[in-house]
Amino acid sequence: MLEYNLQFFAKEGMGGEKTEPATAKKLQDARKEGQVAKSREIANGLGLLALFLVLKLWVGNMSGQLLSLFSKTYNNIPEVVTFWHGFMPTNDTRIVFQNMMLDTVIICAPILIVGVIVAFLSDVAQVGWKPTGKPMQPKFSKINPISGFKRIFSVNSVVELIKSLLKIGLIVYICYGYLKDKWPLLYILYDMPLMQAIGFAAETVTDLGIRISIVYMVIALADFVYQKVKFSQDMRMTKQEIKEEYKQQEGDPQIKGKIRQKMREVSQRRMMQNLPQADVVITNPTHYAVAIKYDPEVADAPLVIAKGEDYLAARIKEIAKENKIEIVENKPLARMLYANVDVGQAVPPELYQAVAEVLAFVYKLQGKI
Secondary structure (H helix, E strand, O other): OOOOOOHHOOOOOOOOOOEEEEOOHHHHHHOOOOOOOOOHHHHHHHHHHHHHHHHHHHHHHHHHHHEEEEEEHHHHHHHHHHHHHOOHHHHHHHHHHHHHHHHHHHHHHHHHHHHHHHHHHHHHHHHHHOOOOOHOOOOHHHHOOHHHHHHHHOHHHHHHHHHHHHHHHHHHHHHHHHHHEEEEEEHHHHHHHHHHHHHHHHHHHHHHHHHHHHHHHHHHHHHHHHHHHHHHHHOOOOHHHHHHHHHHHHOOOOHHHHHHHHHHHHHHHHHHHHHHHHEEEEOOOOOEEEEEOOOOOOOOOOOEEEEEEEEHHHHHHHHHHHHOOOOEEEEEHHHHHHOOOOOOOOOHHHHHHHHHHHHHHHHHOOOOO
């Protein structure tokens, strides 16, 4: 006879097919690892759109500042060259170039800042704010050639290829549709005055960029929906995985049952040890037994120091007989005490009268009153 596990014949190996939605814990663990439903196209599209919108508003001011910068830089060169008798020292050349680059960065700073802010906000809007460095940690799977081939020839790579071809096709179509009426002006661009040529080129680039960005955003939104659905499917779990996760979080039910059993046994032993201190045991008479102790110095009301049902009730009565503790039969009171008062708790006020009558009867038998 050969032993075998039927789980090996399931659709996706051990645990069966992944048909169950991901649990909150798995989604939380995946987020810690940097796995979230996010579309890079959203950030790219919004960044591109913001770039061209800011450029359209800022290009006039920026072009004027750049022209002034070039004039300022080239006007300073003759002074340096004259001072050094026709030569420009290397240090001065470097300083002039550094100053020119610094001024250029300052002029272009609004565009760069807006691009960074938009990219950041688009990511936060998609997945929220919870940074993690796990994706940056080195992993062997990233350099494993087998894993690399699997990523290349996967469904995701095919989808990415289709998206790339679609983007290229749409961009080409938009560029052709927008520029086909402007070819005559582009051919005579070099014959235009400088400022007119710069204005025309800036307007053409920004308007074309905005059109491309809008279409890009449509693709990005479709990709975002796809990434959400794909992430949800990738995160699905088998029923066995959910059971294992529950065991890890809540503990093995069998182990927890054994722990509860041990706790009950310890509690019962402690209860039996305290039983000889009882003043009376109230019974059903066969199903329930409740031991009562009243000590005014300890508590204002009588305490239940032991209780039990069936076998445990019989054991309580045996110990009570061994320790010469009075056993009083009172079916309603025994049931009420057993159902409503835990061991170590005081008798509730609504049962004071009934318990007091039982204790008075016992004390009278014992000659205490």
